[in-house]
Amino acid sequence: MTAPDESRAPETDPFRGNLLLEALDASDRALLAPHLERGKRARGMALFRAGEDVSHVTFPLHQTTVTLVSRMRDGRMVETATVGHEGAIGGVVSHGYLPAFSEAVVQVPGEVLRIDAVQLTRARAASSSLGDLFVRYADCLLAQVLQSVACNAVHPIEERCLRWLLTFQDRLGSPVLPVTQEMLAEMLGVRRTYLTGVIGSLQRRGLISVRRGQITILDRAKAEHAACECYGKVRDHFRSVLGAVYAESGAIVAVDPTQRHE
Secondary structure, eight states: OOOOOOOOOOOSSTTTTOHHHHTSOHHHHHHHGGGOEEEEEOTTOEEEOTTSBOOEEEEEOTTOEEEEEEEOTTSOEEEEEEEOTTOOBSSSSSOSSSBOSSEEEEEEOEEEEEEEHHHHHHHHHHOHHHHHHHHHHHHHHHHHHHHHHHHHHHSOHHHHHHHHHHHHHHHHOSSEEOOOHHHHHHHHTOOHHHHHHHHHHHHHTTSEEEETTEEEESOHHHHHHHSOHHHHHHHHHIIIIIOEEEOTTSOEEEEOGGGTTO
């Protein structure tokens, strides 16, 4: 279960660090501000598990990153979506307090903001612009999940691996990723021993380097070219539907709904 939030001194801009919240205008911010709670989440913490009621919507801040995973009977799990400072986790599609189908696990620890799901539902009902933004984000999150399913079914493991690493880099903003091979194997749903050969192949091609506890993308352009089409399709959808703005490094740096169709 989620640990209690830790008290923090308020920032000048309480929405700073989450691009979805930063995109809100003053009137929409006023609807949410009184109900937001700030806290920290540790690596490996489950924000919710399958079957549990989703009571809160969580907004990762800065480099905090969460993955949605489906867990099998034998304990294995497969990642279906990765969410960082560009989005939100829990009750985004529904109106909250419904049983979760999957599990949300913190992969990169850090600060989050969260709001009671009912309070967010009321705010969305009170503001068409707020409601529209979350509908568009929910569509992008669903696109990521659906493309992940297709990718896992038809694409080679090397391409899937690069897709996942690039997606992770986009949310962290750094080519140096705090990813262990054990974690990567879990996210891809393969055995650690099998992944060792995949990692070796990508290293020999000059795409990544591996050190204890981290994987570095050495040449992003080559990595994008070698990854499957799924990575680009999801990124383009975030651009067209949500107005996501990407830096040359690939990092998501802003969400601008007014530019979503460009």
